[in-house]
Amino acid sequence: MSTSHKVTGWLEERLNLTEIFSFFTTFGLSYGEIDLNKPLAEAGREAFSRKLPTYTRGPYILGVLTFLVFLFQGVTGLLLAFYYQPSPTAAYESTLLIIRDATFGWYIYQMHHWGSNMLIALLAVRLARFFLHGVYKKPRELFWVFGAILFLLAAHAALTGSLLPWDQRSYWSVTRGLEVIATLPFVGSVLSFLVGGYDLLSGTLLRFYVLHVIFIPLAMVFFFYLHFATVRKVGLSPLLGEKPAEPKPLYPDHLFQLVILSLILFGAILTLGTLFPVSFSAKADPFSSPSGIRPPWYLLPAYGLVELLPHTLAGVVLLLVMFGLVALPFIERGQYRQLKKRPLFAIAAGAFCVVILVLAFIGYRRGQ
Amino acid sequence: MSVEPTSSAEKPSVENAGRRSFFHRLFQTVMGLWGVAFVTVVVSYIKAPRESKGIEETVKRVGPASDIQIGSAKFVADERQPFWVIRTSSDELTALSATCTHLRCILQWDQPSGRLVCPCHAGAFDLNGNVVAGPPPRPLETFRVDTRGGIVYVNLS
Incomplete structure (x- = not known):
């Protein structure tokens, strides 16, 4: 009898190991029943050899990668929290300590920064692919709803996080971003209530910190869980015009592919963080606005709109777009998934993308 | 936890078994190296930076x-x-x-x-x-x- 068997045997007499294991597997790794009465080794072997649809191949990797980046952000964020102090007097100095003094601190800082951009980009690309492939047709409307909510949450996580270094660039960039949020009717008031006003005062930083490290991540975990729950119920959406790929066992096929994917992904994040490090400027000074500061890139289209239209109108439009984004599966209710068979929505989506790009360009120019 | 790949789709011929165990070893080595690198980065990061003794x-x-x-x-x-x-x-x-x-x-x-x-x-x-x-x-x-x-x-x- 091997040592690991002895250890699990000893533990099994005292703990319901299988139940703990089933908690992890139902969260995402494996779906299907796990017999809680079997010892862990046996239940584990069953769960790991169960054949699953390949969610680590083709366009499905967008979802897997999103969750992996989210976990990655959790780990790097936890490490940053070892040194970071969320007060206007200490935030800049503690960030400087991370970047300059702590071993590999700059690396972790850069990876967290690039990981957040990667998360937003992945969620956006995933929504685009959901649209192109008509994934959200019955019974998978919730895929889109949770995906859109996760996208909005990720953007808020990035915005709240980008204030935390408390240098000139982050401070004024978030100020630009808050101008956008301030135009939103109702939602803007709720958000400004949460952060304690539209101005960046001393209390705002702490509230941003709490939202960034506790509130938004918890909400994201919740929606990830809901997404996994609906995938387990209705299954992955089959690819158009292709036979569903043959199910493969979780171990080794899925896990190996997951590992390879995460290595590629983290290689990409490491490379970006090394080659294009985000700058860290002087300490935030509320009494000197530097020139050429733009809101974060994911807010540029909204910023362009706010610059173009009267604020109230821009706010209403933004709010409608946000609600429309989340509720798209209930607006487009046709049965066809192929893009060709739903020309109206294809054209509308194309126009929407063009408008987004134009507005982003306007926001980019106005920010100078 | 180690789980044996009991139910792989193909029948394990001698040749396949050799290749499979080679890739298994390779995989474990690469993952081990990544693990060591990861732990090194995390531990050296968490270790409080020495105060400069000016x-x-x-x-x-x-x-x-x-x-x-x-x-x-x-x-x-x-x-x-x-x-x-x-x-x-x-x-x-x-x-x-x-x-x-x-x-x-x-x-x-x-x-x-x-x-x-x-x-x-x-x-x-x-x-x-x-x-x-x-x-x-x-x-x-x-x-x-x-x-x-x-x-x-x-x-x-």
Whole structure:
């Protein structure tokens, strides 16, 4: 009898190991029943050899990668929290300590920064692919709803996080971003209530910190869980015009592919963080606005709109777009998934993308 | 946890088994290297960065020498090394660590007895740092005191 068997045997007499294991597997790794009465080794072997649809191949990797980046952000964020102090007097100095003094601190800082951009980009690309492939047709409307909510949450996580270094660039960039949020009717008031006003005062930083490290991540975990729950119920959406790929066992096929994917992904994040490090400027000074500061890139289209239209109108439009984004599966209710068979929505989506790009360009120019 | 790949789709021929175990080893090696790199980065990051020991870090400015009368003492709440500066005679100052060598409580200056006493376990030290009462196992650390232009400096290095 091997040592690991002895250890699990000893533990099994005292703990319901299988139940703990089933908690992890139902969260995402494996779906299907796990017999809680079997010892862990046996239940584990069953769960790991169960054949699953390949969610680590083709366009499905967008979802897997999103969750992996989210976990990655959790780990790097936890490490940053070892040194970071969320007060206007200490935030800049503690960030400087991370970047300059702590071993590999700059690396972790850069990876967290690039990981957040990667998360937003992945969620956006995933929504685009959901649209192109008509994934959200019955019974998978919730895929889109949770995906859109996760996208909005990720953007808020990035915005709240980008204030935390408390240098000139982050401070004024978030100020630009808050101008956008301030135009939103109702939602803007709720958000400004949460952060304690539209101005960046001393209390705002702490509230941003709490939202960034506790509130938004918890909400994201919740929606990830809901997404996994609906995938387990209705299954992955089959690819158009292709036979569903043959199910493969979780171990080794899925896990190996997951590992390879995460290595590629983290290689990409490491490379970006090394080659294009985000700058860290002087300490935030509320009494000197530097020139050429733009809101974060994911807010540029909204910023362009706010610059173009009267604020109230821009706010209403933004709010409608946000609600429309989340509720798209209930607006487009046709049965066809192929893009060709739903020309109206294809054209509308194309126009929407063009408008987004134009507005982003306007926001980019106005920010100078 | 190790789980045997019991139900792989293909029938394991001898050739396949050899290739499979080779890739298995390769995979484990690569993952192990990544794991080592990851743990190295995390541990070296979490290890608190060493304070830079510049001259301004090790030499503490205590204040005007005239502030400390004979028989009185001044406490300096340095974050790393709190200490007492005590005037033993008109031209002699002595600096002693303020952390008890027993369980690191902060010592108090007891002027009537001329001792540093520990409020936690009643340890006591004389002005040379020697243990005169209680449980402390070692004498106190003493530091060099310099008076320049009427200002007292203590060298903590």
